[in-house]
Amino acid sequence: MTQLQEARKGIITPEMVQAAELEGITGEELRQKIAIGEAVLPCNINHQGLRPMAVGKGLSTKVNANIGTSDAYPELAPELSKLEIAVAAGVHSIMDLSTGGDIDEIRRRIIQDSPVMVGTVPLYQVMVDTHKAGRGLVEMTDDEIFAGIEKHCRDGADFITVHCGVTLEVIQELREQGRVMDIVSRGGSFITAWMLHHQRQNPLFEQYDRLLNIALHYDVTLSLGDGLRPGCLADATDGPQIKELITLGSLVKRAQEAGVQVMVEGPGHVPLHQIETNMQLAKTLCHNAPFYVLGPLVTDVAPGYDHITSAIGGAIAASSGADFLCYVTPAEHLGLPTEEDVKEGVIAARIAAHAADLVKGIKGAWEWDLEMAKARKALDWPKQIQLSIDPEKAGRMRKAKNEDSQERCTMCGKFCAYQLISDYMGTPFKGC
Amino acid sequence: MTQLQEARKGIITPEMVQAAELEGITGEELRQKIAIGEAVLPCNINHQGLRPMAVGKGLSTKVNANIGTSDAYPELAPELSKLEIAVAAGVHSIMDLSTGGDIDEIRRRIIQDSPVMVGTVPLYQVMVDTHKAGRGLVEMTDDEIFAGIEKHCRDGADFITVHCGVTLEVIQELREQGRVMDIVSRGGSFITAWMLHHQRQNPLFEQYDRLLNIALHYDVTLSLGDGLRPGCLADATDGPQIKELITLGSLVKRAQEAGVQVMVEGPGHVPLHQIETNMQLAKTLCHNAPFYVLGPLVTDVAPGYDHITSAIGGAIAASSGADFLCYVTPAEHLGLPTEEDVKEGVIAARIAAHAADLVKGIKGAWEWDLEMAKARKALDWPKQIQLSIDPEKAGRMRKAKNEDSQERCTMCGKFCAYQLISDYMGTPFKGC
Known part of the structure; x- marks a missing residue:
């Protein structure tokens, strides 16, 4: 039977369970989408x-x-x-x-x-x-x-x-x-x-x-x-x-x-x-x-x-x-x-x-950007690189443009906006 | 006087004429936009x-x-x-x-x-x-x-x-x-x-x-x-x-x-x-x-x-x-x-x-794409490169991927869609 036929019979296949897990939804939710033809599971x-x-x-x-x-x-x-x-x-x-x-x-x-x-x-x-x-x-x-x-x-x-x-x-x-x-x-x-x-x-x-x-x-x-x-x-x-x-x-x-x-x-x-x-x-x-x-x-x-x-x-x-x-x-x-x-x-x-x-509004999408924003605000470079869509390239470019020890980047240097404003807004900042 | 002040007085400055020419509009058309503040001429x-x-x-x-x-x-x-x-x-x-x-x-x-x-x-x-x-x-x-x-x-x-x-x-x-x-x-x-x-x-x-x-x-x-x-x-x-x-x-x-x-x-x-x-x-x-x-x-x-x-x-x-x-x-x-x-x-x-x-609907925009489409259909490579937004890069990549003498690209090779279809549709094609 195809996944579509199984779905129509109300059966949640192991493949549906695996695929649903990746989406953060239940196997039953995915089964329903497949059953009505709005999703496929190739x-x-x-x-x-x-x-x-x-x-x-x-x-x-x-x-x-x-x-x-x-x-x-x-x-x-x-x-x-x-x-x-x-x-x-x-x-x-x-x-x-x-x-x-x-x-x-x-x-x-x-x-x-x-x-x-x-x-x-x-x-x-x-x-x-x-x-x-x-x-x-x-x-x-x-x-x-x-x-x-x-x-x-x-x-x-x-x-x-x-x-x-x-x-x-x-x-x-x-x-x-x-x-x-x-x-x-x-x-x-x-x-x-x-x-x-x-x-x-x-x-x-x-x-x-x-x-x-x-x-x-x-x-x-x-x-x-x-x-x-x-x-x-x-x-x-x-x-x-x-x-x-x-x-x-x-x-x-x-x-x-x-x-x-x-x-x-x-x-x-x-x-x-x-x-x-x-x-x-x-x-x-x-x-x-x-x-x-x-x-x-x-x-x-x-x-x-x-x-x-x-x-x-x-x-x-x-x-x-x-x-x-x-x-x-x-x-x-x-x-x-x-x-x-x-x-x-x-x-x-x-x-x-x-x-x-x-x-x-896909699960996890908004949270990914939010985590990156927080890492940026904190000037947490390892976290920023790790959260990048291409950590290899981001890490390589960061390294080429900045000495490893610097927390600020060469873009603003001494005049880092995050640092300036954190001092005055009283928001948490892992200072340089 | 600023360009805005001139425009308000109905004066078409030499700068307006030059800038209008680049847009394919008249100096008067540009003057009107500047006069009402919808355009600036820095x-x-x-x-x-x-x-x-x-x-x-x-x-x-x-x-x-x-x-x-x-x-x-x-x-x-x-x-x-x-x-x-x-x-x-x-x-x-x-x-x-x-x-x-x-x-x-x-x-x-x-x-x-x-x-x-x-x-x-x-x-x-x-x-x-x-x-x-x-x-x-x-x-x-x-x-x-x-x-x-x-x-x-x-x-x-x-x-x-x-x-x-x-x-x-x-x-x-x-x-x-x-x-x-x-x-x-x-x-x-x-x-x-x-x-x-x-x-x-x-x-x-x-x-x-x-x-x-x-x-x-x-x-x-x-x-x-x-x-x-x-x-x-x-x-x-x-x-x-x-x-x-x-x-x-x-x-x-x-x-x-x-x-x-x-x-x-x-x-x-x-x-x-x-x-x-x-x-x-x-x-x-x-x-x-x-x-x-x-x-x-x-x-x-x-x-x-x-x-x-x-x-x-x-x-x-x-x-x-x-x-x-x-x-x-x-x-x-x-x-x-x-x-x-x-x-x-x-x-x-x-x-x-x-x-x-x-x-x-900016003047010339649609025509640019149309010219490129025609050059593609004709497999006119020099024209395609010339019309590219970055002729240097397009030319370099084309050269790296294809022998100069080939008219078709390596993407389809012998099975070029343009060639296939032109034969049967009776549309002009500079054949290989």
């Missing part, structure tokens, strides 16, 4: 050693890091290293998007090594395999697509991105409306090319029940991909995007009815003032299923800094209801991320998630 | 070689970078280098907050070298001078404070931060309400200590007309400091902060009546969902004077990444009405920024400002 029956975490309404905002090889960088070792770095930086989920090297081996090793949930996009591998076999991508058959999906599920992927909402009707909408960047989702663009070539409906939509059966068997959470994700601000919140979202809403319902856990993916590039609207639409159109966003990036013009453009968008998105943030690294739009990029991306997304958790 | 009559820029409603969001020495780092050269780096990174304003070395010489050189407006906090130097003279800080006299202010104005400071709103009544409010971090503003904490010691009203409040006379003479824009700026989320939007803001509102009116240009400074550390309220309050309480914010930082727990916490807050603040963002560097809460920190801080704040300019 944990493939074949993923050994997973620390299960739940994603959804009323839970802390989760962060995913994408890693994986490409044909230019096919080695396993750097990706395992990125996994380790991301987990150490506090990530809650990893997606393996490998398209180079021994993809099966890479995925299996990542799942084996990862203590956090692992997601994949099975279609990518099917594309690579077809290409390697010397065939045109559009020659891929339905059976090959579903076999690829089943392989990833059997290997223990906790969730998979499936672009089921890219229908002929949505593509027609796109053709009529036009866009600056058309389709920027890799999976979405391939499915579209396939459909246009064969003049056939999307097999992931047409044979959705086949997909549900596979997901049901391994308790894989479906992450309904947004193939029509806007690739630039000018394309945001347009007809094709929202039409696909409506379709995803109906697929959410069918998955839940079948007992399959499901969440929905969202944009993308979105102007700041359209983000809240996007989140509300996602929740109303998709029956409050957990919403997983890539960014959103609030401007197109900052390659090299898209961890920042997406931290801005992600914080607003999560404050307005998004449950799960996919990190964006400084390398976005330029190439694959280095290990350093991975860490920067995870921390930036965690900052966005935490800023939103403060708004959501 | 340009001290003694700042030679200044490229004047205006700050206020309907104008592009401006970014300031704080630089300056401390007792631990008293050298001039690194600060001039930071000035150069900040200007090259596109900053619109520099504040010299020096408290170490030959402060007069440092300020004069920065003003001389800076093509952008320069702000200072005269009180800092008066504090240092008093300390150097072997006297207790609270022994500083009213006359010394005003002499210090006049010196900075005579030297060509385009705007000065003056903590006029820290009154005995505001401090009483603080004592009654209590706070986790009391006062974190250096100027605010000193003024408070001085007032409590002497049991006297704030001279900058009591003798506000004296201040106005100095500002009038040199056309220095007053930047009314928020001495009660919250230093942590728990202290945000509380009685003391808002009481001071009300006081600043009355001082705005008096400045404008006297023909003195004036803007208002704002927080600080503010939870994400309180930012819009803060901006609205600032505008209504302060008669729509330009609002200049430090951050706001949306969480306390990310030292080492406060350029990101403040980019999140700054983007939301500026979208909700803030006109001027003070950058925050990765070094905030840890020490003085390095040259690298300065650049990161400026770019992060410019991203926040631009994300807001897209919302504000």
